[in-house]
Amino acid sequence: MEWLLIGFARLLLPVIQALPLRWVAAMGRCGGGLAWHLDRRHQRVALDNLHRCFGSDWPAEELRRVARENFRRIGENYACGVRTAIMSWDQLRPHLDLGDWSALRDTLARNPDRSVIVAIGHFGNFELMTWGKVFAPDLQPATTYRALRQELATRWLLDLRRRSGCLFFERRRDAAALRRTLRSQRVLLGLLADQHDGRGVRVPFLGHDAGTSTAPALLALRYRCPLFTAFCFRTASAQWRLELGPEIATREADGEARPLEAIARDMNRAFEDAIRRDPANWFWVHRRWKPGPQSPAPSSS
Numbered sequence: 001m002e003w004l005l006i007g008f009a010r011l012l013l014p015v016i017q018a019l020p021l022r023w024v025a026a027m028g029r030c031g032g033g034l035a036w037h038l039d040r041r042h043q044r045v046a047l048d049n050l051h052r053c054f055g056s057d058w059p060a061e062e063l064r065r066v067a068r069e070n071f072r073r074i075g076e077n078y079a080c081g082v083r084t085a086i087m088s089w090d091q092l093r094p095h096l097d098l099g100d101w102s103a104l105r106d107t108l109a110r111n112p113d114r115s116v117i118v119a120i121g122h123f124g125n126f127e128l129m130t131w132g133k134v135f136a137p138d139l140q141p142a143t144t145y146r147a148l149r150q151e152l153a154t155r156w157l158l159d160l161r162r163r164s165g166c167l168f169f170e171r172r173r174d175a176a177a178l179r180r181t182l183r184s185q186r187v188l189l190g191l192l193a194d195q196h197d198g199r200g201v202r203v204p205f206l207g208h209d210a211g212t213s214t215a216p217a218l219l220a221l222r223y224r225c226p227l228f229t230a231f232c233f234r235t236a237s238a239q240w241r242l243e244l245g246p247e248i249a250t251r252e253a254d255g256e257a258r259p260l261e262a263i264a265r266d267m268n269r270a271f272e273d274a275i276r277r278d279p280a281n282w283f284w285v286h287r288r289w290k291p292g293p294q295s296p297a298p299s300s301s
């Protein structure tokens with residue numbers, strides 16, 4: 001599916017670049033609707049996940065309705081992500097509601113020398129979060145990514161993503177470079193933290209234990225950074241709202257570090273609230289609840 005989506009996007013890129021964003025969104029929804037009928041494997045994953053989380057409260061037809069809409073949203077997000085990646089901020093601004101980011105600005109005023117860690121997830125067109133300099137112009141936006149198996153596809157996607165001015169670090173290869181950047185610059189670091197992580201901890205997520213990344217908590221503790229969550233909500237076709245979630249406490253009142261498991265639970269609760277607001281807005285086609293033991297959480301020291 002990965003190659004199919006990338007190949008499809010590359011073939012259509014010249015067309016997508018020339019079309020209005022709302023047309024691109026409509027095309028993406030059509031593509032997602034087609035994938036709902038053709039990609040039975042991911043259809044089953046989405047339905048299994050939704051049944052696990054909401055099967056006791058929703059009828060079967062509601063589960064299928066949300067799953068089908070989720071496929072349309074994913075198609076819309078992929079298509080719009082390709083289009084928005086080549087747009088300037090002035091072109092993007094009419095399509096965005098920036099919400100209330102005053103808590104971040106207040107935190108920066110109290111901590112003028114600190115970087116900020118933001119735990120994000122696969123909500124809406126989450127690629128828009130790379131425009132972090134709009135929320136915090138004094139910080140350098142940065143994030144991590146996982147390289148695709150196809151090096152050419154990875155380079156192509158990075159070329160698109162870097163146009164926002166965001167720094168990108170490959171999760172498995174660039175850990176040392178990320179640490180150097182955190183020590184030498186003030187960074188607004190967004191980390192995807194809503195998928196299974198075999199190196200994290202197992203804590204509840206939508207009523208079931210799930211492998212959960214501790215990377216945002218670990219980095220926030222090591223570099224004494226404030227930790228927030230943030231979300232992208234679809235409000236209409238080619239319209240999104242970027243919201244700052246609650247700040248997550250990383251230390252106790254006496255200054256001692258909170259356990260990583262406790263911080264991960266708080267992050268998951270924020271993600272749960274965002275999912276319940278708009279269930280079709282999240283990425284249900286990932287196997288979030290994998291069985292098996294979890295590796296011990298890494299030390300925060």
